Amino acid sequence: MRILVVGAGIIGAALADRLAGRDEVTLVEAEGPGAGTSGTSYAWINANDPADPSYHRFRTAAMSTWRDLAAGFGDPAWYRPAGNTIWADADDAKSRLADRVTRLAALGYAAEVIGPGRLRELEPHIRVPDDALIAHHADEGYVHGGPAARALAERARESGAVVVTGHRAVRLNTEGERVTGVRLDDGRDLDADLTICAAGWRSPALLATAGVVLPLVDPSEPGSDAPCLVATTSAAPGVVNGLVHAPGLSTRPAEDGGLVLEADDLDAGVDESASPALMDAVGAELLARARVLIPGLTAEVARVRRCVRPLPLDGYPLIGSQRPGLYTAVTHSGITLGPRLAVLIDQEIHGDASPELDAYRPDRADS
Structure with a gap:
């Protein structure tokens, strides 16, 4: 299958890496892999919100996928599962933090309240008020988004993917209802059997060229x-x-x-x-x-x-087919979810529908 991935942030680069070698993959990025949001953001890998247990499980699975992905690169410097320390010093904030730790722990997540001694072991140079409530989440981490996206894109290239940089996709090309590829800002047309839009916050503008709406915060x-x-x-x-x-x-x-x-x-x-x-x-x-x-x-x-x-209006990922020949993969939590989404989207576009993605379809507001 000829697959065109638009956007080489973490999601697009992970998709190209996952698909290359099996499919004929082209990855398009206006600047370079990881040069946009993925390379600029705080890049925190976590499932630190217990409010929606289903989405929490989705994110914890994604954290596990990150560990597997990084192992394939041999402990790369861009993946750092170094833990997260958080504290609160105001009474209401301490109450909220204590409640969150309790709820996360009940879900089986690594969350605990720690004392000043343990904090000094973890972060000896940090000053924390004596009356602060301190929590630690041992399984959380971060990535250096730029190097991570570049490593994924380069491995995709080594597996046969074509990586096109320095040119932006300015329009979706169509034949009737089917999306057939994109036009670049230099006038070239790139044809594909499936176009995957992973262009982050720029996705609505690109999708609108084919009359497709994506509910993102402007x-x-x-x-x-x-x-x-x-x-x-x-x-x-x-x-x-x-x-x-x-x-x-x-x-x-x-x-x-x-x-x-x-x-x-x-x-x-x-x-x-x-x-x-x-x-x-x-x-x-x-x-x-x-x-x-x-x-x-x-x-x-x-x-x-x-x-x-890229902030979906309801906060949840926007993943799935929107037109024949068009698949969208956009979410706020791209750093955490990117590699996991690549696994599930790979399965789905090759005929194995993913129930894990059913809650996150782009057209859910219309259903």
Whole structure:
């Protein structure tokens, strides 16, 4: 089968890696593999929300798939199952965190409340208030999204896939109701028996060229939750070992030895017209918070990037066929779910329907 995958973030790269060698695969990416959201985001692998047990199980299965995938690359530096430490210091936040730990543990998830001594073993350089409630999730981790997507795309290439970079798919080509491929921004047409749209937040615009609707949050809308700012610092080796979620700051090691810094409350106003001054101000505030969290931190902000997250309107993945010859794979939790989705989509497009995906069809709002 000729399969065209549009988008080489984690989902698209994992799909190309999974399908190459069995099918005639072409992977199209406007920049390079992992250059978009996957390479910019905080990239936390987790199933840390117990609210929907079914979706929680889906995500825990995805965490297991990550372990299997990484093993095939021989403990790559871009996959780090280093655990996650989180704490709360306000009474209401402590109550919510304690409840979450209890509910996660009841689902069989690695979640426990720990004391200051255990925290010092895990994260010796972090300052936590004496009265904080601290939780640890040993099985969680993160990836360096850019290197991970590049490794997957390169292995796909070695297995026979054609990787087309530097050109964006600007339209779906159709014959009647059937999607037959895409047109690139240089005027070339790429034909396929099946086109898989894994273009993240850009997917609605591409799908609309064939009259197909995808219910994603519009990142250009004022006040949209889709955009965020993520800062990376200069080198700070050994300062943080795993993921750390503190009140007002999330941090983890960056791929070049610095830190990744993010804070939800600083994302207001981060739209497409975010000025360099705003981005510099957010970077400075993130660094100030990091220096409170990590006494003695000497690193400086090296870069602040705008990350646009694909946010389905109801929060759940959008996976499945939308037209003959067209399959869509878009979700907010692409980092966590990408390799698992690749396994299930591979099965499905080769004739073995996946009940695990039934709850996440793109047309569920219409059913």
